[in-house]
Structures are given as C-alpha cells and as structure tokens.
Amino acid sequence: MRVMGIDPGLTRMGVGVVDERAGTLTCVHEETITTQPGDPVGTRLNYVFDRLVDVMGTFRPEAVAVERVFLKANSKTAIPSIQASGLALLAAATHGYPVREYSPAEMKMAIAGNGAAEKQQVRYMVRQLLGGKAGDDTPDSADALGLAICHINSSRMGNLIKLAR
Amino acid sequence: MRVMGIDPGLTRMGVGVVDERAGTLTCVHEETITTQPGDPVGTRLNYVFDRLVDVMGTFRPEAVAVERVFLKANSKTAIPSIQASGLALLAAATHGYPVREYSPAEMKMAIAGNGAAEKQQVRYMVRQLLGGKAGDDTPDSADALGLAICHINSSRMGNLIKLAR
Numbered sequence: 001m002r003v004m005g006i007d008p009g010l011t012r013m014g015v016g017v018v019d020e021r022a023g024t025l026t027c028v029h030e031e032t033i034t035t036q037p038g039d040p041v042g043t044r045l046n047y048v049f050d051r052l053v054d055v056m057g058t059f060r061p062e063a064v065a066v067e068r069v070f071l072k073a074n075s076k077t078a079i080p081s082i083q084a085s086g087l088a089l090l091a092a093a094t095h096g097y098p099v100r101e102y103s104p105a106e107m108k109m110a111i112a113g114n115g116a117a118e119k120q121q122v123r124y125m126v127r128q129l130l131g132g133k134a135g136d137d138t139p140d141s142a143d144a145l146g147l148a149i150c151h152i153n154s155s156r157m158g159n160l161i162k163l164a165r
Numbered sequence: 166m167r168v169m170g171i172d173p174g175l176t177r178m179g180v181g182v183v184d185e186r187a188g189t190l191t192c193v194h195e196e197t198i199t200t201q202p203g204d205p206v207g208t209r210l211n212y213v214f215d216r217l218v219d220v221m222g223t224f225r226p227e228a229v230a231v232e233r234v235f236l237k238a239n240s241k242t243a244i245p246s247i248q249a250s251g252l253a254l255l256a257a258a259t260h261g262y263p264v265r266e267y268s269p270a271e272m273k274m275a276i277a278g279n280g281a282a283e284k285q286q287v288r289y290m291v292r293q294l295l296g297g298k299a300g301d302d303t304p305d306s307a308d309a310l311g312l313a314i315c316h317i318n319s320s321r322m323g324n325l326i327k328l329a330r
Contacts, residue, residue, distance in 0.1 A: 040258075040264070041254050042254040042257055042264050045251055045254050046258040049259075078236055079236065082244055082247040083247055083248065083250060083251025083254070086251040086252055087255060089206050089248070090207065090211060090214055090252060090255075092207055093205075093210060093211040094214075099205070099207050101206075
C-alpha cells in the first residue's frame with residue numbers, strides 16, 4: 001500500500017510518501033513545502049494547497065495520514081497551522097482519498113515506541129525504518145514520513161485483527 | 166462596489182453579498198452553509214469549499230471580507246472554525262479576489278457603533294442598513310453581511326482619506 005503523510009504547517013508543511021510491499025517500507029517522496037510568513041495568508045494557503053494537490057496527483061496514494069492539530073494557547077503558529085491542516089484534509093477529500101488523523105503521540109508511539117519521543121529520535125527511527133534512505137530533508141518531512149508509517153502499521157494491525165476474528 | 170462577507174464556521178458558515186451604488190447598500194445574496202458535525206471533517210470542508218467557490222463564481226465580488234479568527238482555549242468549535250476560515254481565505258485567493266480580515270469588534274464597531282454589540286443588535290442594524298431587506302436568515306449570515314458592509318465603509322474611508330490628501 002502507498003500512504004501519504006502530512007505534517008501541517010503554513011511556514012513549513014512536511015510531506016512524505018511511503019510504499020509498503022511484502023513488509024518492506026520504502027520512501028517514495030519527501031518534501032517540505034515552505035512559504036514566507038510576510039506574504040498574504042491567502043497566497044500562502046493557495047501555494048500550499050496547489051503543491052499538496054500536485055503531490056497527490058503525482059504519487060496517487062491509497063490513503064492520507066494527517067497530524068491532528070490541537071489548540072495551544074499563546075502559540076503564534078497555532079492559527080496558520082490549523083488552517084493548513086484544514087487544507088490538507090480538503091485536498092485529500094477533493095480527490096476522494098481516505099484520510100485518517102493521528103495525534104503526535106500516536107505517531108511517536110508507532111515509530112519510536114514512545115508517545116513522548118523527541119524530534120531527533122523520531123527522525124532517526126524514521127530513517128531506520130525506511131532502510132536509511134529518508135529523513136534527510138527536515139524534521140517536518142520526517143514527521144510526515146512517520147505519519148505515513150504510523151498509518152501503514154495501523155492498517156496492518158487492523159487486518160491482523162480482522163483475520164484473527 | 167460589490168463585497169462578499171464570510172463568517173467562518175464548519176457547522177454554520179455565514180455568507181453575504183452586498184452592493185454599494187451611490188451610497189445605497191443592497192443585499193444581493195444571503196446564505197448559511199451548513200454541514201453535519203457527525204460527518205467526516207474532509208467531506209464537510211469539501212462541501213463548504215465548493216459552495217463558497219459557487220457563490221463567488223455566481224456573484225463575482227470585487228473583494229472578500231472574512232472574520233478574523235482567534236484562539237479560544239477550551240472551545241470545541243475553535244479548530245473546525247479556524248480550518249473553515251482557512252478555506253474561505255483559500256477560496257478567495259484561488260480566484261484572485263482581494264481579501265481583508267476584520268475582527269468581530271471591528272465589524273460590530275462599523276455596524277452598530279460599538280465593538281462589543283450583541284448579536285441581536287448587529288442583526289437589527291444590518292437589516293436597517295440594507296433597507297430592511299436582509300438579516301432574516303441566521304445570525305451567521307447577518308454577521309457575514311455585516312463584514313461586507315464593514316469592508317465597504319472601510320474602503321470609502323480609505324478613498325476619502327486619499328482625496329483629502
């Protein structure tokens with residue numbers, strides 16, 4: 001299966017596409033979409049949306065995993081990040097891709113076996129899980145690859161549970 | 166000039182289009198886009214986005230005024246509303262419409278002369294300003310019409326200041 005992970009942000013949006021074939025995970029694409037904080041918000045949202053749609057069209061994932069956003073009081077980046085997460089969900093829905101949201105703790109648990117793992121640890125584990133060939137772009141794209149892997153694991157588990165029943 | 170106002174929300178998104186000709190304000194369109202809280206967020210965002218794009222295409226406003234969203238801790242509707250505001254900004258940017266954001270206080274000040282005016286007061290004043298022919302849909306669409314009027318007033322003032330210089 002092929003899954004696209006998205007770590008929402010308006011200044012830096014992490015994107016990663018992972019393939020799973022016979023238990024082997026491969027990084028198909030890794031990218032960090034960036035926009036300038038000084039530019040109009042509409043222009044930035046438009047740019048990010050177009051780029052997400054491009055990546056979806058190019059790699060045609062079977063599912064999209066988006067990091068669930070939370071309200072953090074007094075965070076300057078909270079509003080743009082939440083707006084960016086809306087775009088990610090919209091881009092997937094527009095193209096009919098199934099979407100799942102995972103919290104940062106769920107993703108970290110799946111990747112590093114610890115829901116409170118540090119960024120660096122997640123990045124290291126993502127690279128290990130993908131045969132050393134990924135996680136070299138930014139912490140944002142490493143998180144996106146982590147979300148894709150998290151979704152692949154979750155689907156595998158779901159299938160195993162179905163089989164066991 | 167013709168301005169479209171948007172009061173962002175995912176369960177209820179207020180939309181209003183106002184024309185100003187020789188100082189007279191007319192309500193051209195008023196609508197409340199609604200989605201079901203139980204449906205998947207992506208589906209709901211998609212529906213709202215498509216409807217916004219439809220209204221923009223039908224009424225072709227010269228500018229779009231969107232209510233600025235704020236972080237409210239412990240608010241269940243904050244995340245969907247902020248995601249919806251991102252869509253409104255995206256829809257306008259995609260079609261190249263100039264966008265301005267106004268805070269609720271700025272809109273209330275422009276409509277009711279009081280930045281802390283009650284919903285009912287805003288609705289009453291919006292109806293008065295539009296010759297009694299509007300503000301009958303929902304508080305959300307009344308706020309949207311209020312945002313459009315707020316932008317028209319703000320543009321008028323901007324022009325007067327330019328002329329005075």
